Each structure stands twice: as C-alpha cells, then as structure tokens.
Amino acid sequence: MxxxxxxxxxxxxxxxxxxxxxxxxxxxxxxxxxxxxxxxxxxxxxxxxxxxxxxxxxxxxxxxxxxxxxxxxxxxxxxxxxxxxxxxxxxxxxxxxxxxxxxxxxxxxxxxxxxxxxxxxxxxxxxxxxxxxxxxxxxxxxxxxxxxxxxxxxxxxxxxxxxxxxxxxxxxxxxxxxxxxxxxxxxxxxxxxxxxxxxxxxxxxxxSSTGRRSAVARHKKTNDSKVAAQAEWASVGEKLSSRAAFSRLNHKKYDVTERTLYSWITEYERSRS
Structure with a gap:
C-alpha cells in the first residue's frame, strides 16, 4: 500500500x-x-x-x-x-x-x-x-x-x-x-x-515547570540568606568599623558578592531610619 x-x-x-x-x-x-x-x-x-x-x-x-x-x-x-x-x-x-x-x-x-x-x-x-x-x-x-x-x-x-x-x-x-x-x-x-x-x-x-520551580527555590534561598545577613548585622554590626568591613568579612558565608551583601545591609539601615 x-x-x-x-x-x-x-x-x-x-x-x-x-x-x-x-x-x-x-x-x-x-x-x-x-x-x-x-x-x-x-x-x-x-x-x-x-x-x-x-x-x-x-x-x-x-x-x-x-x-x-x-x-x-x-x-x-x-x-x-x-x-x-x-x-x-x-x-x-x-x-x-x-x-x-x-x-x-x-x-x-x-x-x-x-x-x-x-x-x-x-x-x-x-x-x-x-x-x-x-x-x-x-x-x-x-x-x-x-x-x-x-x-x-x-x-x-x-x-x-x-x-x-x-x-x-x-x-x-x-x-x-x-x-x-x-x-x-x-x-x-x-x-x-x-x-x-x-x-x-x-x-x-x-x-518550563521545572525551570519555574528552580527559580523559586533559588529565590527562596537568596531571601533566606538576606534575612540571616541582616539579622547578623543588627547583632554585631556596631562592633565593626563599617558596612564595607562586614561585607568583606561575611559575603562568602552568604554565597553572594561583597556588593550584594553591602546592598542588603544598606537596605536594612534605611528601613530603620
């Protein structure tokens, strides 16, 4: 046929x-x-x-x-x-x-x-x-x-x-x-x-669904790190000379760049003013 x-x-x-x-x-x-x-x-x-x-x-x-x-x-x-x-x-x-x-x-x-x-x-x-x-x-x-x-x-x-x-x-x-x-x-x-x-x-x-779930997971991890970093700054920040010093010493702990960690701390300070 x-x-x-x-x-x-x-x-x-x-x-x-x-x-x-x-x-x-x-x-x-x-x-x-x-x-x-x-x-x-x-x-x-x-x-x-x-x-x-x-x-x-x-x-x-x-x-x-x-x-x-x-x-x-x-x-x-x-x-x-x-x-x-x-x-x-x-x-x-x-x-x-x-x-x-x-x-x-x-x-x-x-x-x-x-x-x-x-x-x-x-x-x-x-x-x-x-x-x-x-x-x-x-x-x-x-x-x-x-x-x-x-x-x-x-x-x-x-x-x-x-x-x-x-x-x-x-x-x-x-x-x-x-x-x-x-x-x-x-x-x-x-x-x-x-x-x-x-x-x-x-x-x-x-x-697409897998990609969205991965993006959400990554975003959640970043947010968790941000909250933890800001909490640590609130606890020990006054003992350090500056935000830059805190960022330089701790950015690897939160798996971000110094610049990102600095921006988180700056955001936290602005929210208090």
Missing part, C-alpha cells in the same frame, strides 16, 4: 480561495468535484465530513511547515523521504525487537512481528514511521532526547494522512472491500501526528 495521488489534487482541494477549500469537498486534478463526495448520488453535505476534516487539518499542518500551499510534487518528495526514514530506521527497530524491548503486530489478529524487514515490504508506507514516533516519544518527555534532534513526526504523519485520502476515494468509487483499511490508515496517521504534537507540548511544559 503506497502513497500516491490519483483521485484528487491536494492543492486544489485545500488551498485557500480554491473551490475545494470554500465548499469543503474533494476535487479531482482538473478541478471538478470527485464522485465520492459531490456526485449525482450525493447532496454534497455531510458525507465524508469527518474524513474531510482530517484531510484539511493534516494539509494545514504541512502547509504551515512549507509556509505556502504544497502541491502534488511536494507530497511526492515527502513520500520519498518517509520511505528513506523507514529504511534507515528498520535496523534500530529490529534491534529493539530482538532485545525484547519492543513487540509489534501488523494487526490484532496477527502474531508478533519477528522480522521487520520482511513486514516492511508489505506494510503501508508510513507504518514504521508511526512506530518510530511511539518508540522515541517517551525519550522526548523524559528529556533524554530533544525534539529538534528527531524527525518532524507531526509534519510527516500529517502528510501521510493526506496522501492516503486519494487511495480511500478510489477504493470507495470502485466499491473495494478494503475501504476500512484505508480509512484506518488515515485515522492512525492523523491521530499519531496529534499525539506527537501533544508529546512535544508536554515536554515543553514540563521543562
């Missing part, structure tokens, strides 16, 4: 100001509506609306990365890149299987995958990419890997969702028995793209 656009042109369908975008329908490459959505037997309202939303949202993600409305050619290049990523990552996935750290199934009725290289020949393009995303995502959350060091899974899986809609439309028009297979592939890629976005956001929020 491979990527391809034979049923519609994603640019015509989802580009802003194009008919497909405005009417929320699939368009053929020549700009006419597909039979699947807008044929004589359809009223053009409601049918395949869920699939359209998946395609629209997925296309929007791809367009955001490109910063322009991508065409069929752009998607073809993405398809080739996905195939390369899967080929390059297959040895890593196979290693995890052999180490007992990963168990894969092609579907719930099949036995575990023992040889990912054999399965990859028959699996839908993007199947191994989705697995790689799930394998690497926990490391992003834990902080062992940075998102920028990995593939842009949200982008690639969104593109895969768009590309399989073409196969779904053809299967529907032909009355094929495997229509649900295509629909499932589209849903899986779309859901996985969203899952990875949530993973990135979670990792970012966790990092």
């Amino acid at each position: 491979s990527f391809g656009f034979m049923a519609f042109d994603p640019y015509l369908t989802f580009a802003k100001e194009e008919k497909g975008f405005k009417e929320k329908i699939f368009l053929k490459a020549d700009g006419t509506a597909t039979e699947t959505y807008y044929g004589k037997s359809r009223d053009g309202r409601g049918y395949l609306s869920a699939l359209w939303r998946i395609g629209r949202d997925s296309y929007a993600t791809v367009a955001e990365r490109f910063e322009y409305e991508p065409t069929v050619q752009d998607f073809k290049e993405i398809a080739e890149y996905i195939k390369k990523v899967e080929k390059d990552s297959a040895p890593f996935v196979q290693y995890m299987i052999e180490e007992g750290r990963l168990t894969l199934y092609q579907d719930r009725d099949s036995p575990p995958v023992n040889n990912v290289f054999e399965v990859l020949n028959d699996a839908p393009d993007g199947w191994l990419l989705e697995i790689l995303m799930r394998v690497q995502s926990p490391s992003v959350v834990s902080g062992h890997l940075k998102a920028e060091d990995l593939e842009d899974f949200e982008f690639l899986l969104s593109a895969a969702a768009v590309m399989y809609i073409s196969s779904y439309i053809i299967a529907e028009q032909l009355g094929a028995d495997d229509l649900d297979v295509f629909y499932d592939v589209i849903q899986t890629n779309f859901a996985s793209a969203k899952l990875y976005r949530n993973t990135i956001d979670t990792a970012s929020d966790a990092k």
Whole structure:
C-alpha cells in the first residue's frame, strides 16, 4: 500500500480561495468535484465530513511547515523521504525487537512481528514511521532526547494522512472491500501526528515547570540568606568599623558578592531610619 495521488489534487482541494477549500469537498486534478463526495448520488453535505476534516487539518499542518500551499510534487518528495526514514530506521527497530524491548503486530489478529524487514515490504508506507514516533516519544518527555534532534513526526504523519485520502476515494468509487483499511490508515496517521504534537507540548511544559520551580527555590534561598545577613548585622554590626568591613568579612558565608551583601545591609539601615 503506497502513497500516491490519483483521485484528487491536494492543492486544489485545500488551498485557500480554491473551490475545494470554500465548499469543503474533494476535487479531482482538473478541478471538478470527485464522485465520492459531490456526485449525482450525493447532496454534497455531510458525507465524508469527518474524513474531510482530517484531510484539511493534516494539509494545514504541512502547509504551515512549507509556509505556502504544497502541491502534488511536494507530497511526492515527502513520500520519498518517509520511505528513506523507514529504511534507515528498520535496523534500530529490529534491534529493539530482538532485545525484547519492543513487540509489534501488523494487526490484532496477527502474531508478533519477528522480522521487520520482511513486514516492511508489505506494510503501508508510513507504518514504521508511526512506530518510530511511539518508540522515541517517551525519550522526548523524559528529556533524554530533544525534539529538534528527531524527525518532524507531526509534519510527516500529517502528510501521510493526506496522501492516503486519494487511495480511500478510489477504493470507495470502485466499491473495494478494503475501504476500512484505508480509512484506518488515515485515522492512525492523523491521530499519531496529534499525539506527537501533544508529546512535544508536554515536554515543553514540563521543562518550563521545572525551570519555574528552580527559580523559586533559588529565590527562596537568596531571601533566606538576606534575612540571616541582616539579622547578623543588627547583632554585631556596631562592633565593626563599617558596612564595607562586614561585607568583606561575611559575603562568602552568604554565597553572594561583597556588593550584594553591602546592598542588603544598606537596605536594612534605611528601613530603620
């Protein structure tokens, strides 16, 4: 099951100001509506609306990365890149299987995958990419890997969702028995793209939260030192020649510079006047 656009042109369908975008329908490459959505037997309202939303949202993600409305050619290049990523990552996935750290199934009725290289020949393009995303995502959350060091899974899986809609439309028009297979592939890629976005956001929020807690802890430590230093000055300051002398003798004790300690003592004295 491979990527391809034979049923519609994603640019015509989802580009802003194009008919497909405005009417929320699939368009053929020549700009006419597909039979699947807008044929004589359809009223053009409601049918395949869920699939359209998946395609629209997925296309929007791809367009955001490109910063322009991508065409069929752009998607073809993405398809080739996905195939390369899967080929390059297959040895890593196979290693995890052999180490007992990963168990894969092609579907719930099949036995575990023992040889990912054999399965990859028959699996839908993007199947191994989705697995790689799930394998690497926990490391992003834990902080062992940075998102920028990995593939842009949200982008690639969104593109895969768009590309399989073409196969779904053809299967529907032909009355094929495997229509649900295509629909499932589209849903899986779309859901996985969203899952990875949530993973990135979670990792970012966790990092920010840790940073805030560290800042609060540092601030509290500084405040505690400041109170202690001012209390000591109030107790023994009159025995010293000056604030500068006190700061010079005690700044290391409070883990600050002489200047900072001097400013604390000055603040204390001003508060008493």
